[in-house]
Amino acid sequence: MSRSGLRCLPRVLLFLMAVCALGQEPASVGAAAVAGSKEDPAAVARGDKLYAQYCAGCHGASGKGGPGAPDLIRSLLVLDDEKGILIAPVIREGRPDKGMPKLNLTEPQIADLVAWLHVRTYAAGHRGTYTFGNVVTGDASKGQAYFNTTGKCASCHSVTGDLKGIGAKYDSFSLQSRWLYPGNARRRRNAGANSKRATPTVTVTLPSGESISGKLDRIDDFAVSLIDASGAFHSFFRDGATRVEVHDPLKAHKDMLGTYSDADIHNMTAYLVTLK
Ligand code: HEC
Ligand code: HEC
Numbered sequence: 471m472s473r474s475g476l477r478c479l480p481r482v483l484l485f486l487m488a489v490c491a492l493g494q495e496p497a498s499v500g501a502a503a504v505a506g507s508k509e510d511p512a513a514v515a516r517g518d519k520l521y522a523q524y525c526a527g528c529h530g531a532s533g534k535g536g537p538g539a540p541d542l543i544r545s546l547l548v549l550d551d552e553k554g555i556l557i558a559p560v561i562r563e564g565r566p567d568k569g570m571p572k573l574n575l576t577e578p579q580i581a582d583l584v585a586w587l588h589v590r591t592y593a594a595g596h597r598g599t600y601t602f603g604n605v606v607t608g609d610a611s612k613g614q615a616y617f618n619t620t621g622k623c624a625s626c627h628s629v630t631g632d633l634k635g636i637g638a639k640y641d642s643f644s645l646q647s648r649w650l651y652p653g654n655a656r657r658r659r660n661a662g663a664n665s666k667r668a669t670p671t672v673t674v675t676l677p678s679g680e681s682i683s684g685k686l687d688r689i690d691d692f693a694v695s696l697i698d699a700s701g702a703f704h705s706f707f708r709d710g711a712t713r714v715e716v717h718d719p720l721k722a723h724k725d726m727l728g729t730y731s732d733a734d735i736h737n738m739t740a741y742l743v744t745l746k
Contacts, residue, residue: 509585517586520579523735527647528569533590538569538647543590554584571651574728606642606740608733613741616734626722629745637745646739650730652723668719672696674706675713686716 521533528539535541542548551557561580564572575583617623627633640648652668674694675681684698687705694714695705708714718724730738 509589513582513585514589516579517582517584517589520575520583521586522643523646523732524573524575525583526643527645527650531641531643533587536644542587548587549591551584551588554581557584557587606736606743608736608738608740610737610740610744612733613737613739616738617741621726621734621738633742633745635746637743642739642743645742646735649738649742650727650735652720670716670718670720672717673713673715674704674711675715676706676710677712681713689714689716 522531525533525542526536528536529542530536530539533542534544547556547560558580560570561573561575561583564570566572617629636645636648639645670686671683672686672689672694673681673683674696682696682698682704684696684704687695687697687703689695691708693705693707694711695703697703
């Protein structure tokens with residue numbers, strides 16, 4: 471999806487919200503696409519909400535890809551899928567080393583997402599129309615309270631400092647994925663010059679007592695590599711080091727991911743959207 475396309479989204483959402491407020495159903499679903507795809511409409515409707523909440527921030531509101539993730543509508547894996555045999559394992563396990571997180575969804579949720587993706591690819595193939603879920607459904611004042619109390623967000627962030635204007639910087643889908651998964655590896659790579667932000671660092675201590683610190687390049691069970699302040703690359707076998715300490719500035723975010731309820735997520739996004 472193009473950048474200008476992303477910027478238009480909030481207006482589309484406002485329009486849909488206005489339509490809902492008038493007590494009318496938004497022109498929903500592309501019933502023909504659902505019928506044609508032979509998926510259960512209830513599963514597709516649930517999948518639509520789940521997609522908006524968990525996936526749209528990276529894969530784009532319509533599944534056509536975003537700065538952090540590929541197009542799912544043209545994905546061969548999605549197109550070749552039957553009954554979730556190919557898609558479900560990717561959602562279940564993620565591909566954490568490639569920027570696709572493991573999301574701890576339940577099997578019924580995964581099945582609903584598979585149904586939604588099938589309808590999307592069917593609609594794309596049949597020029598069907600489809601309207602997309604809304605991510606700004608929460609209560610901003612509850613989000614604000616969570617920010618300052620339970621979520622402890624205020625211990626690291628300030629809405630008049632680093633997060634000032636964040637609601638104007640991103641469309642609501644991207645904003646939600648930014649706060650849920652900041653520093654996604656692929657996005658960091660795409661960020662180029664900004665990639666210094668929030669990179670894990672590592673300190674390796676050698677048996678001689680010498681220690682070398684820098685930006686973490688790679689780590690596994692056997693080896694660790696880093697780039698020091700002068701830009702020099704160092705690589706060590708881990709059994710040759712007495713200590714390897716990794717400091718990940720995003721650890722708090724990763725740890726928190728499992729603690730939010732659906733309501734917390736919706737309320738927080740609704741609050742962040744107001745920070746214009
Ligand atoms: C933080 C960003 C992010 C989120 C959130 C995310 N994905 Fe992904 N997803 C990715 C990236 C990056 C890849 C590509 C990984 C690779 O290169 O193998 C990917 C790959 C995939 C693939 C495989 C596509 C292919 O052709 O191989 C599927 C299917 C998929 N995601 C579905 C989902 C669904 C469904 C959700 C929501 C439940 C979701 N993703 C949430 C980033 C994300
Ligand atoms: C222990 C510190 C810590 C806590 C607690 C924390 N964050 Fe973060 N947050 C970070 C760091 C570090 C980054 C990465 C900043 C960067 O890339 O420069 C980040 C990034 C973000 C971003 C992305 C900013 C951008 O411009 O892309 C948002 C939004 C955000 N956090 C919101 C939250 C919210 C909401 C909470 C509470 C639920 C929270 N954070 C709790 C440390 C924290």
